[in-house]
Amino acid sequence: MKPTPESLLGLEAYARxxxxxxAEIIPHRKIRSLRLGEHLNLQxxxxxxxRYQIQEMLxxxxxxxxxxxxxxxxxxxxxxxxxxxxxxxxxxxxxxPAQRRRELARLVGIEQHLYVDVQxxxxxxxxxxxxxxxxxADKTSSVHFLRFEFSPEAIExxxxxxxxxxxxxxxxxxxxxxxSGPTREALLxxxxxx
Numbered sequence: 001m002k003p004t005p006e007s008l009l010g011l012e013a014y015a016r017x018x019x020x021x022x023a024e025i026i027p028h029r030k031i032r033s034l035r036l037g038e039h040l041n042l043q044x045x046x047x048x049x050x051r052y053q054i055q056e057m058l059x060x061x062x063x064x065x066x067x068x069x070x071x072x073x074x075x076x077x078x079x080x081x082x083x084x085x086x087x088x089x090x091x092x093x094x095x096x097p098a099q100r101r102r103e104l105a106r107l108v109g110i111e112q113h114l115y116v117d118v119q120x121x122x123x124x125x126x127x128x129x130x131x132x133x134x135x136x137a138d139k140t141s142s143v144h145f146l147r148f149e150f151s152p153e154a155i156e157x158x159x160x161x162x163x164x165x166x167x168x169x170x171x172x173x174x175x176x177x178x179x180s181g182p183t184r185e186a187l188l189x190x191x192x193x194x
Contacts, residue, residue: 002077003051005069011062014055025052031182036168037175039103042114042146043089044187045079078129079145081190084155087129090114090144104139106172111144113170116179119162121154155191 009017025048032044043049054072063069081087090111094100114126126146150158158164164184167176179187 001047002080003047003054003073005066005073008051008055008058008069008073011059011064014059018055018059021052021055025049031186034166034177034179034183036114036166036177037173039093040110040168040173040175041091041093042166043091044183044190045081045087045089046186046190047080050076050080081147083191084150084152086116086148086150086187086190088146088148090126090146092140092142094142100142101139103172104142107170108137108140110140110168110170110173111146113173114146114168115166116148116150116154117165117167118150118154118157119164121151121157121162124148124150124154150191158188159191 008014014021029043029049032046032049034042034044036042054076057063057072057076058069061068061072063072079087079089092100092104092107092110094103111126111128116124118124126148129145129147164179165176166179168174
């Protein structure tokens, strides 16, 4: 399900509701986040996280014209899972500017090295949804948009309880994390349409 102009709050209504909506989205986003190692965070998106992002962009940019609202929807709606995949914002987080520059230079191509392993199924590699070039030969971006396109067999195995791991096998950044608990439950709901 994708947001429509009619389903979004106008600027004044959003201003009144913003504090409450922010308090609600923070725990929702936390459940849908997975840390891989010390510096890589995957924020798995859904209709709710994207709706919030659109509302925030409309507020920041003071957009109220119908075409501007539709443009924001069109820009962010592709980040909503469609029932057979997970979509994520990948964040490389280095607090110190010098370290960030050094590591982003070492991690060129990292977006091509993320994967999901479902026990008993072929590995599902990340596909970088690059609306614009985010890396050069010299450095990568600290933000990438990824999707994981699952086979029907992998979806059924996850629903049946197969162990799931998310990982990164970049030569300069390796990490692997089991997907469990509330995060696993939340992401399995992304398959509800499939």
